[in-house]
Each structure stands twice: as C-alpha cells, then as structure tokens.
Amino acid sequence: MHRAVYKVGLQYLAGDITGGNARCIAMLQAFSEAIRDYTTPAEKTLTRDLTAKIGSYVSFLIECRPLSISMGNAIRFLKNRIAKLPLTLSESEAKTSLCLDIDRFINEKIILADRVIVRHASTKIRDGDVLLTYGSSCVVEMLLSHALELGKKFHVVIVDSRPKLEGQSLLRRLVANGLNCTYTHLNAVSYIMHEVTRVFLGASSILSNGTVYSRVGTAAVAMVANAFSVPVLICCEAYKFHERVQLDSICFNELGDPQAVAKVSGRGDVNYLGSLGNKDNLQLLNLMYDATPSEYISMIVTDYGMIPPTSVPVIVREYCRDQLWI
Amino acid sequence: MMELEIELKKASDSLKSWDTTSISLTAGCDLFMRYVTRTSALEYEDFNSAKSRLIERAEKFGEISYKARRIIAMLSQDFIFDGCTILVHGFSRVVLEVLKTAAQNKKLFRVLCTEGRPDRTGLRLSNELAKLDVPVKLLIDSAVAYSMDEIDMVFVGADGVVESGGIINMMGTYQIALVAHSMNKPVYVAAESYKFARLYPLDQKDMAPALRPIDFGVPIPSKVEVETSARDYTPPQYLTLLFTDLGVLTPSVVSDELIQLYL
Numbered sequence: 325m326h327r328a329v330y331k332v333g334l335q336y337l338a339g340d341i342t343g344g345n346a347r348c349i350a351m352l353q354a355f356s357e358a359i360r361d362y363t364t365p366a367e368k369t370l371t372r373d374l375t376a377k378i379g380s381y382v383s384f385l386i387e388c389r390p391l392s393i394s395m396g397n398a399i400r401f402l403k404n405r406i407a408k409l410p411l412t413l414s415e416s417e418a419k420t421s422l423c424l425d426i427d428r429f430i431n432e433k434i435i436l437a438d439r440v441i442v443r444h445a446s447t448k449i450r451d452g453d454v455l456l457t458y459g460s461s462c463v464v465e466m467l468l469s470h471a472l473e474l475g476k477k478f479h480v481v482i483v484d485s486r487p488k489l490e491g492q493s494l495l496r497r498l499v500a501n502g503l504n505c506t507y508t509h510l511n512a513v514s515y516i517m518h519e520v521t522r523v524f525l526g527a528s529s530i531l532s533n534g535t536v537y538s539r540v541g542t543a544a545v546a547m548v549a550n551a552f553s554v555p556v557l558i559c560c561e562a563y564k565f566h567e568r569v570q571l572d573s574i575c576f577n578e579l580g581d582p583q584a585v586a587k588v589s590g591r592g593d594v595n596y597l598g599s600l601g602n603k604d605n606l607q608l609l610n611l612m613y614d615a616t617p618s619e620y621i622s623m624i625v626t627d628y629g630m631i632p633p634t635s636v637p638v639i640v641r642e643y644c645r646d647q648l649w650i
Numbered sequence: 651m652m653e654l655e656i657e658l659k660k661a662s663d664s665l666k667s668w669d670t671t672s673i674s675l676t677a678g679c680d681l682f683m684r685y686v687t688r689t690s691a692l693e694y695e696d697f698n699s700a701k702s703r704l705i706e707r708a709e710k711f712g713e714i715s716y717k718a719r720r721i722i723a724m725l726s727q728d729f730i731f732d733g734c735t736i737l738v739h740g741f742s743r744v745v746l747e748v749l750k751t752a753a754q755n756k757k758l759f760r761v762l763c764t765e766g767r768p769d770r771t772g773l774r775l776s777n778e779l780a781k782l783d784v785p786v787k788l789l790i791d792s793a794v795a796y797s798m799d800e801i802d803m804v805f806v807g808a809d810g811v812v813e814s815g816g817i818i819n820m821m822g823t824y825q826i827a828l829v830a831h832s833m834n835k836p837v838y839v840a841a842e843s844y845k846f847a848r849l850y851p852l853d854q855k856d857m858a859p860a861l862r863p864i865d866f867g868v869p870i871p872s873k874v875e876v877e878t879s880a881r882d883y884t885p886p887q888y889l890t891l892l893f894t895d896l897g898v899l900t901p902s903v904v905s906d907e908l909i910q911l912y913l
Binding site for chain 1: 813814815848850852853856886902905906909910912
C-alpha cells in the first residue's frame, strides 16, 4: 500500500475530503505519486501488474468510503490509459506518460471545465436576483464568487441540513467574500422559496435519463422550487455523467453513520433516543445521496454548454465514447 | 484559411447587426458559419480546393434552407386529416405553405385564425387562405379558449427554436399553447432547421427584448405603461411536435441536433 493512497483513504474515512471533485483530484494525485514510485517486478508486464496494483488501491479506498461516481469514471479512464500504453515504451517513459495523462485529465475535465461552467452560468444571474443553493458545492461557490467579481448585485440563500451541516462552511466563505447571505435549514425551504428567483445546485453525478444524483435533500429543494415555478439549474462537469439509469433513491445509495442522525456533534448531552436506540425494531437511516427526477430540472450547465436534462445521453454518446474521455 | 474564416465572421457580424432582435437571422448566420467551416479537410488541402469546398457547402446550405419549406409541408400532410379544424396564430410562410399543400392535395379542413393584434397577422393570413378557397374563421385573440373545444390541432411557426426545445414566437403563442395543453390538443410547430439557436431562456424575461409600438387607436394617458414586447417564449412541455426539414422531431431532439452541429 503506497503511503499517498493510504493517506487519502484515511482522509476519506475521517471526512476531511468531501465533494466529488475534491475526492477525485485527491485520489488521482495519490495514484500519480504511486505510479511515479512504481517499479515493475521481474517477469511481469507493466500494464498488467500496474492495473492489478491500481485495483488493489481502489479496493482499499472502497473500504474507507464507497467510491463516488466521479471517482469511478476517473478510475476507468486511468485503467484505459494503462491498457492503451504502447508496448515499445520503456518503464520510465510509460510512467511519465501516465502521470501526464492524469494531470491532463484533472486540468481539462475538472479545473478548466469548472471555469467554463462558471462563465456560462454567470450569464443567467441578473442584478436583483435572489439565488438559492443547497449544501456546499465547489462549482456553485466558484460561480457565486465570480458573479460577485463581475459586479452583479444579488442575494444568496443557503439551505442546510443535518447531520452534515455542509452549508456552514460555504456560508463562512461567502460572507467573508462580502456576499449578502441568508442561512436556513431544509424545513424552511417552502417558506423562503417564494422570494427566490433562481436555484443553483451541484451534483455528484447525472444519469442517462436526466436524473440528478446529488447530496440527500437536493430532490426536496428542486421539487419545492418547481412547485413555485423557480428555475433549477444544475452545475455539473461532463466527466461525472454516467450511462446508468436510476428511478429512485433507494436502489443505489451510500449509507452514512447511523448514529450521526441520533446525536448532535459537540453536544454530548443531547440523547433523545436514549435506550430506544438499541431496539431491534428501530433502524436509523442516514442516506448520503438522493435522486432528483429530470422533470424538476430546468437546465444543466456543463463544460459543453447549457443543455436540457434530456440531452445527457447525447453528451455521453458523443464525448464519452469507449470511456476514453478525450 | 484563417483569414477567410475571419472575413466570413466579419460578414456574418455585419449581417447580424442589421437587426439585432431577429433570432432567426442570428441563428441562421451562426449555423451557416458552423456548417461551412465544419469540414476537417480545410487544413489539408491547398487553398483553392478548400475554398471551392467551402463554396460547395455554402450552396448546399442555401439549397437546404430554400427547399426546407417544401419538405416541411410534405412531412406535415399526414397530420392533417379530412374534416379537421386547425387553429393558426401569427403569419408564418412555412405554415402557409403547409396549408397550401394540404389544400392542393384536396384535403377538407377549416382554419381558425387569431386576429394577431397589433400586427394584424390574422387578417393577412385569412386573405391568403380565402384565395385558396379554404374555409377561414377569424377570432379575436381572447376567443381562443372559447373555441378550443372545436379545434383539433394548433399550428404555429417560430422566430427561433431554442436549445431546450421551446420556441420563441409572436406574442400570444405561449397563451395558446397553455390553453391547448390544458385541453389536450396537440400543438405543432413548423420551423426550418436554421432557426435552431443556442439560446436557453429560463423564463419570459430571460431573452433579449424586442419591442414594437402598439397603436390603441385612442390616445393613452402618459402615466399608463404599455407592454410592448413583440414575442414570448413557449417552454417545450407545451409543444407536441416540431416539423423541420430534418424530420418530425420531439422538442428534446433540438438539443441533440445542436450538440452534434456545434461541438
């Protein structure tokens, strides 16, 4: 087990790195370091042995925390690049080529893609808008900061929910930047929605039927916005698209720590469940993701432009052929 | 080669600046540029053959656009059955071509035209249809819901077809589409494919404004404001089918076509 991969795995376990992009970048950089330190054992080919090694790293990371869809796509890309290495390359050339590919992937598919998304989405923000966002998405944060730099006048409502309370860190950074913010919890979203003009949400992945797979609670926000005829815009890089189709939130999801639902961090005295928590007929369910149906989404902003949710399979078909992601 | 592309862009920009509110002009220019410069052979051949290739594609584009109306008219014939009642809004030459072809094919149908204030499109259209011996009835714009029971389908043209699959058309189209949708009547749009634009309005005010003065016939007090916008946006969920020269499409296919063309 390479030390960089071990470190990243522990960071996932502790919850230090969260968010699809951050986890993907951290994982790819750890793999890049591992590849640089790699030497092919005697009587083994580089491609097969390295693929097996990457496979073992991935299993370790899955033990720490199940993979996000963005990480899955990145791993497929890496395995594809390893398999496509010409046999004539020497070991050091192959390693440099792979590291360059990884850097290019991170740069093109994540960093530059985010800039393109921010550029497109900021055209949809007008002066006097009240924007709502849920939880903490790095792309939405970049978008709001960029719109502020462009001089637009708008107000932000951050909706948050237990047990992760991810919105608080976003709130701190936006207020430090000088944005006018309102902070509330998910139970107040139908109260505040009539004042909102646009909803910007991030996504962990977008599936082929236009369903948005994102942090639990996103579906509720999108549905309330739809009921109030407020447009919902999803900001998502194209590398997170997936060919899978999912009809509800239960068939494929990730379970978090069930005790986090019953307890409040930093308040050991709060123990409302008491002894009930140990009963057999009580199950504490802490889901990490949920699926928002495509009819509640007005537009998806990707690095390929602004598309309707029905066009996600078109992007997958045109640009993600053979999972090459080139 | 780069110089030629820059010259083309300059020409396209000056054309577009003549009427900044016209979506079909902007969309047509953009699509022409993409269609013409999309060939990969541009980098490899010598200049003269590349230029003739460009001219070839340009002429092909012109031909397609010219024949577009005939193709659309032919495709829509299957949807007009004997004894049907069609509601038409706005004066679109494509829709007129559709109805002309249907009349020439000896189909029996009647047309209800909205008056189309203040552009008086209904009067112009009913004139044209009367010449074809098609039974025409004029409605005032407010009588659409009243007559929707006897209508079998709604036919409109489009100023522009946007990326979501919705259309931008003369003011009143959205209203009619809403009424038709709530009473389960199909709304058909006849539009050439060069009108597909890379716009994506989120609501009615999210478009470049196109204002024109309205004459009410009597002087209006100065304190009274008038809504002078000439067009509105109809979202894709209220449209049934789009008849284009690319075929009979559902609204979600528009984005598919645009992605294939632009990227």
